[in-house]
Amino acid sequence: MNRQLIEGKDFYYDEHGYVVFTEAYHISKGYCCGHGCRHCPFDYESVPEPKRSELLTQKQKATEPKA
Template sequence: MTQELIEGEDFYFNENGYIVLTAKFHLKRGECCGNGCKHCPYDYVNVDEPERTKLLASPKSSQREDLRTNAS
């Protein structure tokens, strides 16, 4: 059964109109999809190198712990 996504909880629209999935959505999914999502709470474990290293080194990656903590 497919669950309906809730705007502001599971996703939001960025300034370009794209859907951005939240850490809460990813935690409900249960695993890294490997796409290098902005709010990945799984340390990008399924993203291929060298992209994974770049993502982990980015300033946004330092916010991942906060996203995991606040996702519930």
Template sequence: MKELIPLEEGDFYLSEEGYKVFTKKYHLKRGYCCESGCRHCPYGYNKKTNARR
């Protein structure tokens, strides 16, 4: 089971549609890429090519 990372200020924002969007800060704190094609992925994952930069 993966470790639960508590959310802090600056870890996410709400999109216009009301979705929670995680920031680069949160992804780096989490420490790995989930390969979901996140908007602010610092690991360079591209969902279309299924590869990292």
């Protein structure tokens, strides 16, 4: 992917100043890189265990409705 990234569409800066890639960026990339990215739309398929299971559990907890 040789294109210029657009802030707000492809990435943003979190509260600590880290660059965070968006889900849209990952979808345009087309695959899971295996780094456990915050917005991975591929269910962390390339992340090795046990980290993958931990990330999937965190993702599930974050999307559960609050009581």
